[in-house]
Amino acid sequence: MSTPYAKLPGWVExxxxxxxxxxxxxxxxxxVVLLVGENPFEAAYHLINGAFGRGExxxxxxxxxxxxxxxxLAVAVAFHCGLFNIxxxxxxxxxxxxxxxxxxxxxxxxxxxxxxPIAIVGSAFFGALWAFLPGxxxxxxxxxxxxxxxxxxxxxxxxxxxxxxxxxxxxGSMAPQTRTFAEGGQLPKLDWLLSVFGLNxxxxxxxxxxxxxxxAAFAVWVLIWRTKLGYEMRTMGHSASAxxxxxxRESRITVIAMMISGGLAGMMALxxxxxxxxxxxxxxVQGAGFVGIAVALMGRSHPGGIIPAxxxxxxxxxxxxxxxxxxxxxxxxMIVIIQGLxxxxxxxxxxxxxxxxxxxxxxxxxxxxxVVQTKGA
Amino acid sequence: MDFFHVLVVLLESTIRVSVPLVFAALAGLxxxxxxxxxxxxxxxxxxxxxxxxxAAAVAQSVWIGLIAAILISxxxxxxxxxxxxxxxxxxxxxxxxxxxxxxxxxxxxxEAWFRQGGRTPALAEGARFQIVNFxxxxxxxxxxxxxxxxxxxxxxxxxxxxLAFAMVPIxxxxxxxxxxxxxxxxxxxxxxxxDTAGISVIWLRYRAxxxxxxxxxFAGAYLSLAMTAGxxxxxxxxxxxxxxxxxxxxxxxxxxxxLACLLFGFLDALAIRLQGTPLPLVGQVPVQLxxxxxxxxxxxxxxxxxxxxxxxxxxxxxxxKER
Numbered sequence: 001m002s003t004p005y006a007k008l009p010g011w012v013e014x015x016x017x018x019x020x021x022x023x024x025x026x027x028x029x030x031x032v033v034l035l036v037g038e039n040p041f042e043a044a045y046h047l048i049n050g051a052f053g054r055g056e057x058x059x060x061x062x063x064x065x066x067x068x069x070x071x072x073l074a075v076a077v078a079f080h081c082g083l084f085n086i087x088x089x090x091x092x093x094x095x096x097x098x099x100x101x102x103x104x105x106x107x108x109x110x111x112x113x114x115x116x117p118i119a120i121v122g123s124a125f126f127g128a129l130w131a132f133l134p135g136x137x138x139x140x141x142x143x144x145x146x147x148x149x150x151x152x153x154x155x156x157x158x159x160x161x162x163x164x165x166x167x168x169x170x171x172g173s174m175a176p177q178t179r180t181f182a183e184g185g186q187l188p189k190l191d192w193l194l195s196v197f198g199l200n201x202x203x204x205x206x207x208x209x210x211x212x213x214x215x216a217a218f219a220v221w222v223l224i225w226r227t228k229l230g231y232e233m234r235t236m237g238h239s240a241s242a243x244x245x246x247x248x249r250e251s252r253i254t255v256i257a258m259m260i261s262g263g264l265a266g267m268m269a270l271x272x273x274x275x276x277x278x279x280x281x282x283x284x285v286q287g288a289g290f291v292g293i294a295v296a297l298m299g300r301s302h303p304g305g306i307i308p309a310x311x312x313x314x315x316x317x318x319x320x321x322x323x324x325x326x327x328x329x330x331x332x333x334m335i336v337i338i339q340g341l342x343x344x345x346x347x348x349x350x351x352x353x354x355x356x357x358x359x360x361x362x363x364x365x366x367x368x369x370x371v372v373q374t375k376g377a
Numbered sequence: 378m379d380f381f382h383v384l385v386v387l388l389e390s391t392i393r394v395s396v397p398l399v400f401a402a403l404a405g406l407x408x409x410x411x412x413x414x415x416x417x418x419x420x421x422x423x424x425x426x427x428x429x430x431x432a433a434a435v436a437q438s439v440w441i442g443l444i445a446a447i448l449i450s451x452x453x454x455x456x457x458x459x460x461x462x463x464x465x466x467x468x469x470x471x472x473x474x475x476x477x478x479x480x481x482x483x484x485x486x487x488e489a490w491f492r493q494g495g496r497t498p499a500l501a502e503g504a505r506f507q508i509v510n511f512x513x514x515x516x517x518x519x520x521x522x523x524x525x526x527x528x529x530x531x532x533x534x535x536x537x538x539x540l541a542f543a544m545v546p547i548x549x550x551x552x553x554x555x556x557x558x559x560x561x562x563x564x565x566x567x568x569x570x571x572d573t574a575g576i577s578v579i580w581l582r583y584r585a586x587x588x589x590x591x592x593x594x595f596a597g598a599y600l601s602l603a604m605t606a607g608x609x610x611x612x613x614x615x616x617x618x619x620x621x622x623x624x625x626x627x628x629x630x631x632x633x634x635x636l637a638c639l640l641f642g643f644l645d646a647l648a649i650r651l652q653g654t655p656l657p658l659v660g661q662v663p664v665q666l667x668x669x670x671x672x673x674x675x676x677x678x679x680x681x682x683x684x685x686x687x688x689x690x691x692x693x694x695x696x697x698k699e700r
Binding site for chain 2: 035150333
């Protein structure tokens with residue numbers, strides 16, 4: 001008995017099962033709202049209204065979604081290779097160095113379309129660098145990737161505090177952040193994209209890095225399902241021993257997969273640094289690396305699933321702010337609970353409802369077969 | 378003499394910050410030795426700290442606080458157990474989920490129940506642990522060398538502090554000298570063999586997870602009932618992960634766990650002490666480097682540059698009977 005569960009049709013496997021898991025996560029979150037003494041339906045109304053009620057809200061929702069597409073893709077790429085990269089948070093944080101350096105160097109002399117590509121390369125480079133060491137240590141020295149990447153998150157946080165308080169901070173300033181970038185370090189907003197639908201973006205920082213995120217999602221799909229490297233990664237993810245038997249160089253693939261994953265996580269830094277704050281601040285990642293885990297689990301590690309999952313978390317982040325505003329007893333920490341519940345039900349407990357669903361479909365299959373038989377007779 | 382005085386103060390604060398690490402790392406020792414990875418130590422500790430702070434404030438009793446801490450922590454352990462033992466889910470994912478759920482709900486519930494910005498009310502004397510002074514501690518302080526060691530290092534801690542260090546030999550005894558401990562270690566190395574011997578792998582792992590919950594409960598209660606008078610949001614501040622690092626650093630052995638926790642606690646105490654004071658030879662050490670040192674040391678150890686840390690063989694693998 002190698003596969004404990006029977007195969008289900010595609011739409012059930014990739015549509016119904018995640019939806020049921022998600023629904024359970026939201027029901028439990030609703031119970032928490034009840035426990036706090038508020039009406040869950042009212043909270044849900046504010047959530048939806050806060051995320052979609054106005055052009056500006058939609059802009060914010062998509063701005064958050066941009067960030068989560070990058071971190072979700074990062075986790076997914078490593079998942080396909082059988083690696084759990086829990087270090088997206090640290091990789092995104094360190095990736096910020098690349099963005100900040102490019103902007104500090106060129107922002108006063110060059111237009112954004114020159115700075116942006118350099119910042120992309122810089123962020124991906126620093127993110128990949130921070131993922132390279134854990135990957136290399138796993139491949140060559142056998143240390144567990146999960147533990148190493150957790151440790152690297154903490155090391156990154158100490159490193160960035162050091163850099164922002166001692167090195168990158170302008171002279172005479174007290175705040176632990178870089179100087180504000182000039183025009184060249186500021187990405188243009190995608191207001192034209194929303195105005196096509198007759199929406200006004202207002203102050204929302206929805207910017208061009210959203211398009212980069214979509215390109216990255218497509219590139220990941222090509223990489224995983226249409227290239228030799230992707231095939232080797234998936235083989236390793238399914239069975240490391242089979243990969244070894246087929247002559248795939250395990251350590252090489254591990255390091256490459258981790259570096260791609262880290263590079264994607266690092267590119268997340270473009271969105272808040274060049275798109276919203278126009279400077280690098282302490283803690284600009286704000287847990288987005290961990291949201292990436294939830295996004296990748298919900299999206300079943302497929303770019304086609306990751307984009308809607310990232311938008312869902314964008315809705316939670318933007319709509320959650322609105323709930324916190326309208327219902328003071330529910331702070332934004334509600335999002336953290338929902339995030340945890342989604343990780344629990346879509347990740348660790350993903351098979352909880354599978355036996356029941358399988359049974360329902362097996363019964364339906366038998367009935368259909370019986371109908372065919374009686375008609376034939 | 379002045380140097381000696383500084384050393385005593387430093388060691389005293391080392392003991393104080395090591396206690397939650399010792400409890401949490403021993404908690405991790407039980408589950409990981411049984412083959413269930415647990416990165417949810419942080420969450421369990423935080424949940425226990427909140428439960429302790431909230432229950433002690435409402436009931437005005439330190440013992441009810443302690444019991445609440447243990448109950449909540451065991452409950453969270455059972456969620457982790459259900460996901461990773463019964464449902465055979467990914468143990469890392471489950472641990473991450475628990476950390477998030479607790480981090481969010483302690484703030485939401487704390488704010489809803491007490492309205493003090495995610496804190497629980499400050500605890501009065503009877504609702505928190507008091508310092509235990511050994512007989513004659515004050516009189517003995519005047520004795521050179523031995524006096525301060527007796528009065529400040531051995532005496533003058535909380536009950537839970539002594540319990541934490543007592544748990545080290547107790548855990549060793551349970552794991553290495555009882556039938557339960559032998560089976561627990563076996564189930565982490567080769568669950569198939571344990572199953573063949575007619576012992577339930579599932580039930581054994583559940584019991585290990587419950588032991589973990591109890592110990593994390595003590596760790597959390599120490600934070601909010603002894604170290605401070607009440608719960609503050611996010612008060613574990615990564616201690617669960619440091620404990621995890623200590624557990625690996627100790628190569629999953631009880632005595633080493635205590636030493637690793639003391640080492641990491643010492644680094645923490647030293648970092649606070651050295652803030653802003655230059656050292657001879659090296660000059661001023663950035664405080665961030667000191668804070669990152671436990672993590673850096675663990676990475677170096679895991680890479681096999683200081684001995685080799687070999688985890689329990691069946692760690693992280695759910696047991697499927699039919700295989």
